[in-house]
Amino acid sequence: MIHVENLTKTFGDLCAVDHISLDIPKGQIVGLLGPNGAGKTTTLRMLTGFLRPSSGTIRVKDYSIDTHSLQIRKLLGYLPESAPLYHDMLAYDYLNYVADIREVEKKNRLARLREMADLCGIKEVMHKPLAELSKGYKQRVGLAHAMMKDPEILVFDEPTSGLDPNQIIEIREIIRRIGKEKTVILSTHILSEAEATCDRVVIINQGKIVADGNMESLKESASGDTSIHLALRNADLGSVQAALGSLTGITRISPEEGNGGIVRVKLSCRSSDDLRAEVYQRIKQTNWVLIEFYQETQSLENIFQKLTLES
Amino acid sequence: MRQVLPIFKKEFRSYFVSPIAYIVISIFLIVTGWFFFSTFFLFNQANVRNFFALLPIIFAFVIPAVTMRLVAEELNVGTYELLLTMPVTFRDVLLGKFLAATAFVAAMLIPTLAYAVIVAFLGDLDWGPVIGGYLGAILLGASFSAVGLFASSLTKNQIVAFIIGVAICFALVLMDKILFFLPAWLAGLLEYLGADSHFENISKGILDSRDILYFLSLTFLSLYATHLIMEEKS
Numbered sequence: 001m002i003h004v005e006n007l008t009k010t011f012g013d014l015c016a017v018d019h020i021s022l023d024i025p026k027g028q029i030v031g032l033l034g035p036n037g038a039g040k041t042t043t044l045r046m047l048t049g050f051l052r053p054s055s056g057t058i059r060v061k062d063y064s065i066d067t068h069s070l071q072i073r074k075l076l077g078y079l080p081e082s083a084p085l086y087h088d089m090l091a092y093d094y095l096n097y098v099a100d101i102r103e104v105e106k107k108n109r110l111a112r113l114r115e116m117a118d119l120c121g122i123k124e125v126m127h128k129p130l131a132e133l134s135k136g137y138k139q140r141v142g143l144a145h146a147m148m149k150d151p152e153i154l155v156f157d158e159p160t161s162g163l164d165p166n167q168i169i170e171i172r173e174i175i176r177r178i179g180k181e182k183t184v185i186l187s188t189h190i191l192s193e194a195e196a197t198c199d200r201v202v203i204i205n206q207g208k209i210v211a212d213g214n215m216e217s218l219k220e221s222a223s224g225d226t227s228i229h230l231a232l233r234n235a236d237l238g239s240v241q242a243a244l245g246s247l248t249g250i251t252r253i254s255p256e257e258g259n260g261g262i263v264r265v266k267l268s269c270r271s272s273d274d275l276r277a278e279v280y281q282r283i284k285q286t287n288w289v290l291i292e293f294y295q296e297t298q299s300l301e302n303i304f305q306k307l308t309l310e311s
Numbered sequence: 312m313r314q315v316l317p318i319f320k321k322e323f324r325s326y327f328v329s330p331i332a333y334i335v336i337s338i339f340l341i342v343t344g345w346f347f348f349s350t351f352f353l354f355n356q357a358n359v360r361n362f363f364a365l366l367p368i369i370f371a372f373v374i375p376a377v378t379m380r381l382v383a384e385e386l387n388v389g390t391y392e393l394l395l396t397m398p399v400t401f402r403d404v405l406l407g408k409f410l411a412a413t414a415f416v417a418a419m420l421i422p423t424l425a426y427a428v429i430v431a432f433l434g435d436l437d438w439g440p441v442i443g444g445y446l447g448a449i450l451l452g453a454s455f456s457a458v459g460l461f462a463s464s465l466t467k468n469q470i471v472a473f474i475i476g477v478a479i480c481f482a483l484v485l486m487d488k489i490l491f492f493l494p495a496w497l498a499g500l501l502e503y504l505g506a507d508s509h510f511e512n513i514s515k516g517i518l519d520s521r522d523i524l525y526f527l528s529l530t531f532l533s534l535y536a537t538h539l540i541m542e543e544k545s
Contacts, residue, residue, distance in 0.1 A: 045392070050396050051545055070398050071398075080393060085393075088325055098397070101314055
């Protein structure tokens with residue numbers, strides 16, 4: 001559906017996007033993830049035809065962005081970051097204008113506007129000036145704008161930024177609903193959002209792709225270790241190390257900050273085997289009091305940090 | 312090219328939903344009305360030539376105020392990105408906006424027809440120069456709108472766009488007033504570049520192709536420059 005090859009964009013000396021290559025099949029929800037300034041917005045802007053690539057190609061279906069930008073834009077719906085809107089227009093007038101530009105037929109116009117209002121939940125604000133709408137409603141009017149001509153590809157730039165938790169859930173709900181039939185590309189720096197909505201995650205850092213895959217494969221590829229955290233009373237560090245150090249699979253026992261007679265340790269182990277049962281058995285044989293016991297696998301946050309802080 | 316119409320409609324409408332249109336029209340009518348009628352009875356002549364003589368200098372201030380928001384506001388609010396990711400070309404956008412501004416200038420001129428009608432009651436008015444005058448006013452208004460649109464595309468700040476627009480239009484109007492400072496060979500060139508003398512010819516009722524060509528080329532060049540600026544931004 002979308003084929004990006006060696007996409008590069010430079011602003012003066014700054015290389016915002018550095019030789020990105022991507023293939024996005026039809027019907028996938030792809031999350032572009034990355035720290036601020038990683039090049040997510042620039043990538044999306046090139047994809048939507050707003051910025052011209054410095055080099056590299058973008059092909060959507062059979063169209064190349066260099067020669068058929070207009071056709072590509074017809075297939076695309078785009079919601080820019082913070083959903084900019086004309087302040088002086090009514091929501092209805094604005095969407096009508098969009099329908100006009102997107103060439104929604106006159107006889108289907110009203111029905112389409114109603115459908116959009118229903119889908120995005122903006123029925124009650126259709127006759128209000130856009131300047132008076134709250135952030136959440138603006139975002140939804142932006143969504144309605146993007147979906148007006150029922151595009152095959154939807155591009156959302158940080159669709160949930162600045163929303164309250166309820167609105168975030170609603171917007172995600174809408175995105176997932178749309179994503180069932182359409183190709184969706186969204187950018188975010190909120191990891192849980194990518195985890196919750198996307199089929200595939202592409203992590204970008206300093207203009208380069210540092211990871212690409214679905215959640216599970218990312219977690220697998222990036223993890224080396226899991227670790228078990230323990231907090232024990234009635235024990236001392238030496239005996240803990242002696243008692244647990246002999247377990248096979250534990251690579252390292254590192255003490256963590258404890259207080260008030262509590263010993264805290266972190267057991268690093270290979271992710272392949274689950275040592276929780278063995279550790280518990282060992283502890284049972286002593287007279288230590290077990291206060292805390294949990295296993296930490298590499299979370300998305302860890303992977304993200306690892307990938308984006310390394311370079 | 313089909314997208315010119317929706318953009319034109321939207322821009323033209325948005326002039327009239329905001330108070331700006333009414334303020335600009337009121338100021339325009341008060342200023343022209345005052346300057347025209349305050350000397351009208353002293354001259355004791357039944358023509359509206361003095362009204363048209365005022366237009367270039369007043370347009371140089373009023374039209375940049377009309378056009379300043381066209382692109383600058385979109386750049387500032389960020390709707391520029393929304394607009395250009397819809398299936399429209401630069402040409403659609405700038406023609407729609409330019410035509411909306413020109414239509415607004417035409418709408419602003421309509422109430423001034425009353426001046427001509429009043430004068431026609433007072434004496435024997437020659438309608439030829441009046442028609443020429445309005446034709447010239449539309450041409451002048453269109454070319455200044457294009458200049459204003461260009462100024463607006465340069466910046467996110469509407470005030471800056473206004474000042475740049477006024478500076479260019481004002482320079483075009485005053486150009487042939489400063490000719491006596493200059494050597495003769497330069498004077499000839501600058502005289503052609505000045506908007507005032509061309510407008511004066513048309514408003515006398517003389518339709519010279521050179522004058523019409525001047526306004527058309529000023530309009531075209533400004534629109535083309537705007538096109539280049541928009542391309543540069545992407």
